[in-house]
Amino acid sequence: MKVIKIQNRAVRKLLKEMAEVAGFLWQRGWAERNAGNISVNITGLADEKNLFTEDHPFFKLETEYPDLSGKVFLISITGSHMRDLARKPKRNVLLIRLNEKGNGYWMALAGKDNPTGTSPTSELPTHLGIHQMIAQNGGNEKTVLHTHVTELIALTQIKEYCNEKKLNRLFWTMHPETAIFVPDGVGFVPYSTPGSQDIADETLKALENHKVALWEKHGVFAIAPGPLEAFDLIDILAKSAKIFFLVRSAGYDPQGLTDEQLKILKALADKF
Numbered sequence: 649m650k651v652i653k654i655q656n657r658a659v660r661k662l663l664k665e666m667a668e669v670a671g672f673l674w675q676r677g678w679a680e681r682n683a684g685n686i687s688v689n690i691t692g693l694a695d696e697k698n699l700f701t702e703d704h705p706f707f708k709l710e711t712e713y714p715d716l717s718g719k720v721f722l723i724s725i726t727g728s729h730m731r732d733l734a735r736k737p738k739r740n741v742l743l744i745r746l747n748e749k750g751n752g753y754w755m756a757l758a759g760k761d762n763p764t765g766t767s768p769t770s771e772l773p774t775h776l777g778i779h780q781m782i783a784q785n786g787g788n789e790k791t792v793l794h795t796h797v798t799e800l801i802a803l804t805q806i807k808e809y810c811n812e813k814k815l816n817r818l819f820w821t822m823h824p825e826t827a828i829f830v831p832d833g834v835g836f837v838p839y840s841t842p843g844s845q846d847i848a849d850e851t852l853k854a855l856e857n858h859k860v861a862l863w864e865k866h867g868v869f870a871i872a873p874g875p876l877e878a879f880d881l882i883d884i885l886a887k888s889a890k891i892f893f894l895v896r897s898a899g900y901d902p903q904g905l906t907d908e909q910l911k912i913l914k915a916l917a918d919k920f
């Protein structure tokens with residue numbers, strides 16, 4: 649397949665960030681085997697879109713994404729391992745450009761062929777659905793990141809915490825900075841088969857008012873301007889969950905922050 653050599657400095661920087669984040673996910677134990685995927689909207693950053701020609705392979709999409717007409721993305725390859733993406737990003741990331749109708753895309757490699765596959769992540773419809781929602785809402789988020797955060801998945805194995813209100817209260821009361829840096833909390837997505845329309849629809853709903861969607865018994869989808877910012881959101885939430893489990897495993901019930909303390913933090917969050 650054709651290779652597009654990434655020349656643009658801004659896009660190269662983003663690719664480097666994707667690799668850095670992939671390394672963090674692997675180190676944290678949040679990306680076993682081929683778990684996790686990432687996409688970054690690079691439209692307008694580079695002239696990569698002009699490099700796509702009719703010679704590039706074209707693939708039809710089952711759904712139309714009219715708001716993504718002509719948009720260009722860097723996206724992880726299906727079956728790619730985050731530990732590999734960390735070391736060889738160009739080999740594990742593809743470039744895609746949507747056609748005018750937004751119902752198909754041209755594809756190009758960013759580097760040499762990857763033996764694990766040369767198509768975008770199987771979660772492509774969810775990624776495109778989220779990017780479309782961001783475009784419709786005029787959001788500044790360019791990155792969509794999916795990963796299996798052990799601590800957060802573990803929380804959704806507890807029935808009591810399969811409840812958005814309870815989950816967010818737990819996150820915010822376990823560490824003051826969670827209330828400041830993730831003031832919207834997470835949107836809870838009840839269990840559905842991965843890749844199904846149901847889970848895609850529920851994820852979009854959850855991301856309307858939150859930057860992170862937590863999939864019951866599976867993982868998270870986070871949206872942020874850049875890959876590192878998406879990672880930070882997840883990392884902060886994981887810290888709160890870790891504190892909760894640590895106190896519980898020591899045989900105690902965490903005290904948590906009080907309503908009054910939380911109120912002050914929320915007011916602080918508004919200033920950021």
Ligand SMILES: [Zn+2]
Nearest residue numbers: 683684866867
């Ligand atoms: Zn997953």
